[in-house]
Amino acid sequence: MTPNRKMPPRRKRILEFIQTFIEDNGLPPTVRDIQKACEISSTSVVDYNLRLLDRDGYLNRRPDVARGIELLDDSGQPLNSVPKVQIVGRIAAGAPLPAFSTEGNAASQEFDTIEVAPELPRKFGKLYGLEVQGLSMIDALIDDGDVVIIQPAQQAENGEMVVAWLKEEEEATLKKFYPEGSQVRLQPANSQMEPIYCSTDNVEIRGKVVSVIRKF
Amino acid sequence: MTPNRKMPPRRKRILEFIQTFIEDNGLPPTVRDIQKACEISSTSVVDYNLRLLDRDGYLNRRPDVARGIELLDDSGQPLNSVPKVQIVGRIAAGAPLPAFSTEGNAASQEFDTIEVAPELPRKFGKLYGLEVQGLSMIDALIDDGDVVIIQPAQQAENGEMVVAWLKEEEEATLKKFYPEGSQVRLQPANSQMEPIYCSTDNVEIRGKVVSVIRKF
DNA sequence: GTGTCATAAGAACAAAAGTTTTACAGGTGA
DNA sequence: TCACCTGTAAAACTTTTGTTCTTATGACAC
Numbered sequence: 001m002t003p004n005r006k007m008p009p010r011r012k013r014i015l016e017f018i019q020t021f022i023e024d025n026g027l028p029p030t031v032r033d034i035q036k037a038c039e040i041s042s043t044s045v046v047d048y049n050l051r052l053l054d055r056d057g058y059l060n061r062r063p064d065v066a067r068g069i070e071l072l073d074d075s076g077q078p079l080n081s082v083p084k085v086q087i088v089g090r091i092a093a094g095a096p097l098p099a100f101s102t103e104g105n106a107a108s109q110e111f112d113t114i115e116v117a118p119e120l121p122r123k124f125g126k127l128y129g130l131e132v133q134g135l136s137m138i139d140a141l142i143d144d145g146d147v148v149i150i151q152p153a154q155q156a157e158n159g160e161m162v163v164a165w166l167k168e169e170e171e172a173t174l175k176k177f178y179p180e181g182s183q184v185r186l187q188p189a190n191s192q193m194e195p196i197y198c199s200t201d202n203v204e205i206r207g208k209v210v211s212v213i214r215k216f
Numbered sequence: 217m218t219p220n221r222k223m224p225p226r227r228k229r230i231l232e233f234i235q236t237f238i239e240d241n242g243l244p245p246t247v248r249d250i251q252k253a254c255e256i257s258s259t260s261v262v263d264y265n266l267r268l269l270d271r272d273g274y275l276n277r278r279p280d281v282a283r284g285i286e287l288l289d290d291s292g293q294p295l296n297s298v299p300k301v302q303i304v305g306r307i308a309a310g311a312p313l314p315a316f317s318t319e320g321n322a323a324s325q326e327f328d329t330i331e332v333a334p335e336l337p338r339k340f341g342k343l344y345g346l347e348v349q350g351l352s353m354i355d356a357l358i359d360d361g362d363v364v365i366i367q368p369a370q371q372a373e374n375g376e377m378v379v380a381w382l383k384e385e386e387e388a389t390l391k392k393f394y395p396e397g398s399q400v401r402l403q404p405a406n407s408q409m410e411p412i413y414c415s416t417d418n419v420e421i422r423g424k425v426v427s428v429i430r431k432f
Numbered sequence: 433g434t435g436t437c438a439t440a441a442g443a444a445c446a447a448a449a450g451t452t453t454t455a456c457a458g459g460t461g462a
Numbered sequence: 463t464c465a466c467c468t469g470t471a472a473a474a475c476t477t478t479t480g481t482t483c484t485t486a487t488g489a490c491a492c
Contacts, residue, residue: 008439026294027243027283030479042441047481049439066282066448066479067243078242101350108239117332117429135407141359141430161432189359191351212430213333216377224469246449258471263451265469282478283450436491445482451476460467 011049013038015058018069024204028069055194085121085149087112087129091137091172093161114147114213124151124210130163131172136179139188140174150207161189162208167202174209227265229254231274234285244285300413301337301365302330303345307353307379307388312380330363330429342365350389356390364390364429366423377405379430384391385420390425403404 007015017037021029029037031046040046043214050069054061057076060067070078081205099111114129121127132146140161142148148163162177164186175186186196223231233253237245247262248307256262264294268286270277273292280283309317337343345346350363354379358364364379378393380402391412393404400419402412 003437026286030282031481032479040440042443043480044482045440052438061480064447064480066246068480070242076446103278115335117331119331138357138406138408141354141357143357189352190312190354209432212428214428216425216427226469256470258473259450260452260472261470267466277450278478284450316446331439350460434492437489439487439489441481441484442478442485443485448477448479450475453473455473456469456471456473458467458469459479461468462463462465 001207010038010040014046014049015053016080018059019071022071023138028067030067037171071139073121077126078123085116085127085129087114087131087147090131090133091148091174116149116211116213120149120211126211127151128207138173139190139193142174142212146212149211149213151202151210152206152209154205156205156208163203163209165206165208166198167204168198172206177205226254227269228261230265231269233285235287236370236411238287244283246283250346270406289337293337293342297381301330301332301343301345303330303363304346305348307346307364307390330365332365332427332429336365336427343367344423353390355406357405358390358428359430362428364425365427365429366420367426369424370421372421372424379422379425381422382414382419383420384414389421 006171007092007109014034017034021033021037021095031043031050034040034046034050035043050059053059057072058071060070060078062070112131116127127149129147129149132142132144132148134144137143138147150163153162156177158178159175160177161174164175165171166173172188173187173196178185178187178195179200182200183197184200185200186203188195212213234245234248238254247259247266250256250266251259254262266275266277269275274289275288276294277287278286283381289293289425303379318382328347330341344366345363346366348358348360350360353359354363366379368379372393374394376393377390379389380389380391380393382389389412391404394401394403394411394415398416399413400412400416401415402419404411
């Protein structure tokens, strides 16, 4: 979705209009809606630009379907359908992390899903969810049953909340990540709790936490 | 959205199909899509039923617009646009609750908004958000900056998480609500913390918490 | 200059999709 | 029985909307 370097201004404007239109109206615009909004003299010009945006992977056009434009995210996934994130497993201190790779193929495996704000897949691309089991994450202010939304990652910036795997302890945990030389400080979200220090070698980042959702 | 008692089965089927179609395809169906899916012999019958559903407040039809069906929730609000919830203010222990009523009219007041899962407005209707300020809610496992999504309510069931206003203390708090005779027990979400007991007279329920969202 | 390519324009065409018109069957109450 | 209402039906009509055809312009290479 993020417009490439040097996308022609007209095409950029079209793309932005489509997104705004969908948000405002709950359905995609017609070619003529775009024509008027972007001050284009002919529908054929809109069609031409849409075809290029389609070719370059910014959107999908269903042929012969009125308002058949579908915006795609960075990884080519549809964007305007209801955003559901797969809950690929549970996380608990001491428990092994569920396999993120698709070892059993998706067809054979039934996943629970959770609906998230459309904003999240739009901003972060492909995501997955983990249900927190027990009170093992309570120092990160995360309760039993909360779902953490994770963006897969192998590295993290200073201060980001990450899914960290402690190799020696064989323990998964959610903490804020602070590299400090050859050591890593893992800081709970709860300021009343003490941080964990361990060697860089012993920590593996599995993903970044982009949101925590608690339902009642 | 919840179909009334005694909604004709055909109309119920149409309504359910529209919702499924939007979720699956990201845009509303045409009259003929509905016709085929619900095995109706004529488009005019679909049109007839859609007009009744419109009249009864289940949906909105934009005249002369292809796929111009818009589903409405229980309170008559649009449902298929990106669900944004207004953050009407901040909540902190000891601070007065923001005015929920529209005293200053909406036009004059700029609200922040937060995107939520489409599921929430669908299930709970009109919602608002409160941003938690400071660590006053930490015993409910809620951090500074978290947003709680609230369904307005004056009463609550046993065990529900509520926004409670303690009159004497002039204090707002998020707790689980347990009426116990003439007393009320307000239990933090964090099992390591102690509950608060106070008299029924001193507690005012302002709303129920339906979700907590934490972003990074 | 000449050819090519990306972009834009105007007009017309064809398919999709909303709307209307007329008709009919079953039930209800005067 | 008759008017009346709800629900269904078939076909035709009109508007909306996707698509195509032809032409034009400026940039660039040869």
